Amino acid sequence: MSDLGEFALIARYFERSQHPLPTQVVLGIGDDCALLQPTPGMQWAISSDMLVSGRHFFADVNPRTLGHKALAVNLSDLAACGARPVGFTLALSLPDADPAWLQGFSQGLFALADAHHCPLVGGDTTRGPLNICITVFGETPPGQALLRSGARAGDDIWVSGTLGDAALALHCLWGRDQLPAEALALARQRLEQPTPRVALGQALRGIATAAADVSDGLLGDLGHILERSRVGAELEALDAINLLAARAHITGASGTFDPHSQADSTALRYVLSGGDDYELVFTAALESRLQVESAATGCGTRVTRIGRIVRDPGVTVKAPDGSALHGPWASFDHFAT
Amino acid sequence: MSDLGEFALIARYFERSQHPLPTQVVLGIGDDCALLQPTPGMQWAISSDMLVSGRHFFADVNPRTLGHKALAVNLSDLAACGARPVGFTLALSLPDADPAWLQGFSQGLFALADAHHCPLVGGDTTRGPLNICITVFGETPPGQALLRSGARAGDDIWVSGTLGDAALALHCLWGRDQLPAEALALARQRLEQPTPRVALGQALRGIATAAADVSDGLLGDLGHILERSRVGAELEALDAINLLAARAHITGASGTFDPHSQADSTALRYVLSGGDDYELVFTAALESRLQVESAATGCGTRVTRIGRIVRDPGVTVKAPDGSALHGPWASFDHFAT
Known part of the structure; x- marks a missing residue:
């Protein structure tokens, strides 16, 4: 770790001498x-994520929400493993040392860190194009980490919270879709201030058979589980589409799912391929349904069953009449593409 | 951690399925x-360093040496704590996926990682301006880590290896200084392929009273020890100047130290303020001299006494006649300025 002459300013915003560290931090x-x-x-459990300006966030994003999101995406990886956060390092490349930006960024970062008792323990600062790299550490009892490799044919597929609103907000900000102002504000909060499901991940230890966090889109991240577990999946379009919180605001959306409706088709794409959700997708045996719901209730987090694991590889998205849907899911663009 | 569509190529260079992981990596x-x-x-022990193109390395640097250096600067932090490397994460932002660059970079990275039994355990890749962030983990017995805070008045000040050649090479590459081709090649190797003193750091546990690695220049990094230990230092210019391996090649350099010689003054500045050396500066009690030398011999690493810790804060650089030298040490520019 190095100090950087004029960047001593930065230390002011990240060293919190008044803030007691947990005993685990020697x-x-x-x-x-x-x-x-x-x-x-x-x-x-260890994970590292790098956020680059213009790719993972808009350069002019509110620094407070950026501070939140930079840590949230890392805590989400711990959540997907069922690990309890212990601490994190922050490496930051900045084009200049703007006090207002640094204050906002550090406030957003520390608000989330404090909520999860996950202290900043070290890092690095340098001058350069805006880049944020956080590495997070957590703990799990041996053999109890949630992995991508444990899904079995017959397992339910569950998703926490809501899906697709982050991608919908992004498309609205790009001018490619639209929402009423109030609905956009809510969707934008999902994009800019995702909620890592840290408590749920830990509560699912010993219950879920496999888990991943939804960062690149449900189909992509569920795909990691399927690949590692060597199984396939059937998803119910009607259960999936209701995961989009803003669905009611999409012009022409119906109460059910109409495969021929442009609005429903678009909504489903946001849910299946949108990305940037930072929810958990996980699998559990049928006989664990009550346990899953009890674990979720205990964390105050909604969970929804959206399909099941099958023996044959690949993913089938099923319409309410049981027929298979074919959509351009994978081509849906988001930040990470 | 996220996969990135077209960046799957990158995985080829960093996932080594044939390479067995140590048992510690579950x-x-x-x-x-x-x-x-x-x-x-x-x-x-955990440390994180971020290397930015144009600041920490030339954009057209040999990718193999860059891979080496990116890990070396992190291992150097573990060495300064006396920790044994356990593993590291790599987050990489790349403007494009150039196979030749990736192959060179990963070869340099893994050659050093393998030499230190320090496996890559995870990370992230994204598209963006070239940026390399490595976080490294190591282990030490409780209470035995080398800290910056333990130096006491009367302790010797020691330095491993050589100092100043990296900065000299950088100035030659910038066209601000010059060396014969063969000497430049050696100095450039110090700049581009520093040797983290991992074995020495561990051997100094229980012997050194304080330690830091020299990344920002000897005076800056020794300054961290002095500040944390609330002491000062006296350095012998003649002992310091001989740490510059290329000294004999600097025009007009003498066998001793002449405070009025331009060549000696320049050489001393490279040693004291050059930076990018990744050697250890450490302190130890006078009665530990034999132990220090024995530890260093056991690691095949040269160590040199260059001064002593004193009670009063500040650093005095002394000429051979005992007079204090006053030089513009701190203003000497290097990559990190």
């Missing part, structure tokens, strides 16, 4: 390394 | 998180 910011004391017997 | 690349099993009782 040494935080200020030495060559941070020192952490792992809880005896626990395994460590 | 799960490597391919899930939402990597899973590691800490050694019972050990503390974890």
